[in-house]
Amino acid sequence: MNKLIGIVTLVILSGCAYLGNAHYNEVFGTEQAQQRIVSHTTGEGANFLQNVKPVLDTRCVVCHGCYDAPCQLKLSSPEGIDRGVSKDLVYDGTRLLATTPSRLLFDATTTEQWREKNFTPVLNERVQTEEANLAGSVLFNSLVLKQSHELPANEILNNEFDFSLSRSQTCATMGEFDQLAGEQPHAGMPYGLPGVSRDEFNHLQKWLKAGGKMAHIDPPTEFELEQVKRWEAFLNQDDLKYQLSARYIYEHWFLAHVYFDQKTPDNFFKLVRSSTPPGEKIKLISTRRPYDDPKVNRVYYRFLHDRSTVLSKTHLPLKLNDEKLTRLYQQFIAPEYTVKSMPSYKAESASNPFKTFEVIPINSKYQFMLDEAELIIMGFIKGPVCRGQIALNVINDHFWVAFADPKKVATPAVGQMIMQHEDALELPAAEESNAFPIANWVKYSALEQKYLKAKVNLANEMFKGGEHLTTDLLWKGDGHNKNAALTIFRHFDSATVVKGFIGQEPKTTWILDYALFERIHYLLVAGFDVYGNIGHQLVTRLYMDFLRLEGEQNFLALLPENKRDKIKGQWYRKSPPSLAEFFKNNREFSQPSGITYKTNTPQKELYALMKEALSPVLSEHYDYKQVPKSLSAINAMPAKAVNLLPQLSFVLVKQDDDSHKAYTIIHHNAHYNISSLLNEDGQRAFDEDTATIVPGFIGDYPASIWYLNNEQQVEAFAEQLPMMQVEADYAALKTKFGIRRSHPQFWQYSDILHATAKKYRGVEYGLFDYNRLENR
Structure with a gap:
């Protein structure tokens, strides 16, 4: 028996072959969940925290961290490592019925419970010997497979590699691993990236051989x-x-x-x-x-x-x-x-915050949300809705957000109007996690029109006495709160929110009042179920159309009355008939603006006035005008060159003292309109795409990493990037200045990237996610 185990270990360590499914139970016994978590004060616990966890974090968690990790393998905590992998998808835009949630700490509390939910181990759960702990570990075998099949150095990887977010996932058990290795020899981990270093491999091997004991942080x-x-x-x-x-x-x-x-x-x-x-x-x-x-x-x-x-x-x-x-x-x-x-916890009322929290004064609730506006909006950016193009194609690629002053929109009259129409503010989450999209769209369209009619009637009544809307409408952050002005960037299937009016003047802007702000939160954060059926997800997305339109309408109300339809028409070129009908049936604010405009470009004037009004609280953390002159040309790149850029590019510039400055290049996808649910490409206005380069890091999912060694390279990069015409031009630049995912020193540059980000971001720092790294 010992001889057989020795042979098995040698075979695995050589990376040449693997045991078949039928032999594992015979050789190593049946699987049984192990107790792996030990105190951080023990030798095994200290080894995990000091030698193993840093490797897992910087080499594994960057792809296996949360909901959208391949195979639900979450290596960012001992509980996640012990839970293992699942063949079930969390993000599934086709399921007809809601699925059972699989959240760590909440939906199961023991490894045995996760096994009952069909999660399979990545650590050995058979007999606990050094040989078996290596031979029976999916994690170890994945590392060995990578070591024996390294990537071609600094090349674009061939079609054997699938980096799409919707790619099929094997999620192999140990018994299935031999077949996986035979069919996909480059499926080793880290997938589509260089292998870990010899020292890192040794740390992981030693840890796994000893039984994979883990400790929590202090x-x-x-x-x-x-x-x-x-x-x-x-x-x-x-x-x-x-x-x-x-x-x-x-x-x-x-x-x-x-x-x-x-x-x-x-x-x-x-x-x-x-x-x-x-x-x-x-x-x-x-x-x-x-x-x-x-x-x-x-x-x-x-x-x-x-x-x-x-x-x-x-x-x-x-x-x-x-x-x-x-x-x-x-x-x-x-x-x-x-x-x-x-109040009740029944779905039809608990999902409606206007009913549940009716007795709390509107001003209290609104001020509470305004105090941490970036955090609240970040909930739908970084919460469970964050992954997926269909969830995010309801917003433009770049727009600003401001807020109505509580003194003007949290009044008793407004509160009374909301209370009278709280049923019209019902949200799709009242349908819970299984919904039927078409019937519900008609229902919520009618409810939204009913509420907007009451809102517009009240606004027209309030301003009929001669007082008209100006930038005095805007909340000015109580003179100190930088949450008063935000910018949202969409990166196709992810997004970012930051403080300040960042970048060039956007196509649209939202102005949120209390009821609108609250509904966005309960629609996309509190009420969104990532495990819900396709109907729930589609109805949520369709309802967000109404809320976006309402926020834009609040902004339009500050513009000249005779220009509003034309400006909105430019935002919604080639819109579907259903949206045109909604516009037609929706009574709009009919009062003139209180702003005296002096040019034929009132939106541009309004942006200047908004910046002036909010200047004491405008964050300049990501001011694109603070980028060095040598890089500033990127802000005016022609659309043809911009089209070749990925959604997010991080640029590292080495300084004389070996420190690094960082910049982010953001590709803004232009659209004729964003009212089409499944035909986004058909609404793309490619000739209108723009780019913005800002200091620091915006976004969480870098698609491209550029490394510039000196000022000469900075100037060459900035000069050549706008000159791109075809994909070959981009590939040539990537070879010259880029850090491809196949770069032999990829992890060295990844460490520099994270160390630099930690200095820039401070308390906001976290590991980036590499699931969207391009292969170009």
Whole structure:
């Protein structure tokens, strides 16, 4: 037997062949879940944290980090590693019925439970010997397969490699691995990237050979634990006013990465619902949505230490301190209102925040959202809806967002109007996770028209006395809050939101009021179920059409009355008949603008006036005018050259002291309109594409990485990039200045990229995701 195991080990280590499915149980015994998590204070735990976790993070988690990781393999936490892989897709735009969620910590709590849900191991779960731990590990065999089939150096990889997000996934078990290796010899890990270094391989091999023991990161500090205690005390008081306020706060912050007033926090926390009160061990309440019925008598809001690796694509940092605690008291507890009973958790009411939180003053709710507007909007950018072109083709590639002043839109008259029409503000999540798109589109179209009619009637009544809208309508951040002006970039199937009016003047802009802001959150964040059926996903996307139009309409109201239709017509060229009919049936704001325009380009004038009005709070963190002159020509690239660019390109420029400056080139895809659900290519205005280069890092999914060694290379790169005409020109530039995914030193440059990003982003830093790296 020992001889056989030795032969098996030699075969695997050589990377030449693998055992077949029928022999594994015979040679190593049947699979049985193992207890792998040990204390961080043990030798095995320290080895994992010091030698193994850094390799997994920088070489594996960059592709295997979250919902959209291939085969659901999440290597960013011990629980994810132990859970293993699944052949089921999380993102499936074709399923007719909602599927069962598979969220770590929530939908199963033990490895045995994950096995019952058809997750298969990547670590050996048969007999625990050194030989078996290597021979029976999918993770180890994937690493060996890569070592024995390295990539061609710095070349465009052939059709054997499929890097599309919708590619078929093998998700091989150990018994299936021999077939995978035979059919796809380049399927080793990291997939489509160079293998790990010899030292890194040795660390992983030693760890796996010893049984793959894992430890969690160090526990929170005493300071952090004290802060948790104070905040949990505030959120869990018995008074119904506190309970309702805590529910509202939770439903808006449940995605946030909370930290406690430190520039470089040691830890992050997630606000969760628990069936146990503060002081006891957290028992998570597992529901699809944050407002679903918890099925307990009392919900407690607790802070769970998030021990996973921080990923840029899901990182939503939120600082809590004494100032914020006081602010929440002033917003939710100090105002005079009475909560007589807690609202229902039934879907038809819980999905409608205007019903659920009706007694809380509108001004309180709106100010709360405005205080962290970037975070709230980032929820639909970085939340579960973040992956997929169909989910995001409802927004333009580049637009600005401003907000209506609470003093003007959180008035008693507005509150009364919303209360009278709260049924018309019903959201698709009321249908839960299984919906039928066509019938629901008709239903919600009628409801939206009903609400807009009431809103426009009120606005026309409010301004009939001679006062008209000017930039005084805009919330100015209370003189200090940079959340007052935001920019959203769409990158085809991902997106980014940042503070400030960034880049050139966009095609459109949104101005959000309270009801619109709230509905966007409950539509795309609180109410969106990534595990829902195709109908739920399509209805959500179709409803967002209405909300986008409403935000744009608020912006149009500031423009000259006789120019609004023409400007909107330019935004929606070649629109489908259904949208034209919606415009026709929708009564619009009929009052003239209060702004005196002096030119024939009023939208350009309005942008200048908005910048002037918000200048004290405009963030200049990503000011494209601060890019060095040598690179600034990229901002005016001809469309033909822009068409060749990927969605996001990161540029690293080496400095004399060996540090690096960073820039992001963003490709803006122009559209005739964005009202077509499945025919985006047919609506593309390729001749109108533009690009913006900004200092620092925008986006979480780099498609291209450029490395420039000196100023001469910077000038050559900036000169040649706008001159591109065909794909061959791009490929030549990539060979000269780019770091292809097949570059022999790819991981060395990846480390430089992340080290530079950490300096630029600070508390906002997280690992980038490489699933969208191009192969060009």
